[in-house]
Amino acid sequence: MTATTLAPADRTATDDYATLRTAVGAYRVTAPLVRLTGDDRLTFLDGFLAKSADYVEPDTVREVLALNADGTPFAILLHFEIGDESWLLPRTAATADELGAYLAQFEPSGVTVEVSPEGWGATAFEGPTAWSVAAAFVDFDISGLTLHAVTESTDAAPGATAHLARVGSTGEYGYLLLSDAPQAVHEAVLAAVAEQGGAEVGTDALARMQAEAGMGLYDAGFGGLTVGRADVAWMIDWNRIGEFHGSDGLVAPTESDARLTALVAPVGSRFTPGTPLTAAGRQVGTVLHQAPAANPEEELVLTLLDAPFWVPGLELTAEDEAGDARPLRTATLPRVIARSLTSKIA
Incomplete structure (x- = not known):
């Protein structure tokens, strides 16, 4: 299959699927972000994440599970360690209210928890040529950004704070940009994706590929x-x-x-x-x-x-x-x- 770039109104889920499988597709991340600050934030995270943060390195991202009180799964989350901050991003469905209520039950001491911090958002892009898009947002050889690593991106948008993580959900190369200028970064990603013959893709094709990769949950x-x-x-x-x-x-x-x-x-x-x-x-x-x-x-x-x-x-x-x-x-x-x-x- 050869991916083609179509106007959004003309695209189908099959078109999006072909783009993700053969080129690169971009999508806006709509799940609510959580920012944690404070020296005791890793201790706080250890209170509800099913894997310890003892050996988590700075500037990395990992996938973790949080449970309900009865031991059933609450959500799968991405946990980012960036500088002096921790960030959480749900992989499974969780609203901002649900996340806020879940985290509030642990009464954090010495930790500030912000659900959906104002001005912040994320855009992701995945596909076999996604690395060529990511290369436009760093000033080093993109092959040096290993899986689950995070780096500052100074080229995502003028004046923006942006962090580029190599993390995906489809089994293809995947990257995510976390930024305080989400609209500008999203537009920059779409422009870079179009240059590589890709396009913005919808949720159906993305969900299908996630299921095929073993991430149907x-x-x-x-x-x-x-x-x-x-x-x-x-x-x-x-x-x-x-x-x-x-x-x-x-x-x-x-x-x-x-x-x-x-x-x-x-x-x-x-x-x-x-x-x-x-x-x-x-x-x-x-x-x-x-x-x-x-x-x-x-x-x-x-x-x-x-x-x-x-x-x-x-x-x-x-x-x-x-x-x-x-x-x-x-x-x-x-x-x-x-x-x-x-x-x-x-």
Whole structure:
């Protein structure tokens, strides 16, 4: 496929998907930012993040999990350490009010918490040529910005404070610009993306690629799943049970538990959440979420499957929205081999 730059009104989710897979797509980050300041901010973060901040380096970003009091997942967050500040950015759905209420329950001492700090915002861009866009915003060889590193960007917009992080959500090269001049930086990114044959992309194509990369929860949410059922137990530091919010309610998953599983189905199949999945007439799971139909080759469905049916390559059946029985097959993730895996940063 060859990506083409179209006027926004002419673009479809399939166009956006092709752009993200073959070139570079930009999008505005709409999730609420949180800024933390104060010498005790890392201690504060350790009170509710499921992995310790003991070994977090300055000018880095990591993905972390926060739990509810009962041990169920609250949100997946990006945690940035930039200078004397910590920043949080939700990956899963969380409003500013929800974040504010969640953080307020910990009564921070010596830490200032600002939810949606005025004037700040973020723009991201991803794709196999995203590095060539990022190169326009730094004064060094962009290959020197390693995954999960953050650097100051003096070229994003005149007079703006901007931080460029190498972090993505699609399996392709990804970068994010955090700035106090978000509109100017967003326009600068769009101009740089257009020069590389890319375009601004919508949420459907982005959500589809995230699901294919194994990050479908970003769009689907947790829907009341436990840590084990959501298959995010790897984000827990099990040696810190009792040390962070909600950890006392955790139960380590076992091989006999039901698990979040990706299935593929024929193009055009649409399934309602809650639809039963069957094997030889026996119900073995439930449809949770269907990724947007941006990939023209197949549909991707997230399900909760009983053990041992979450293994790859099994043929299952579900009734689609039209009432027809449709075949589905359990699949491994990532579903698509990212072009960035074989496309080097020049």
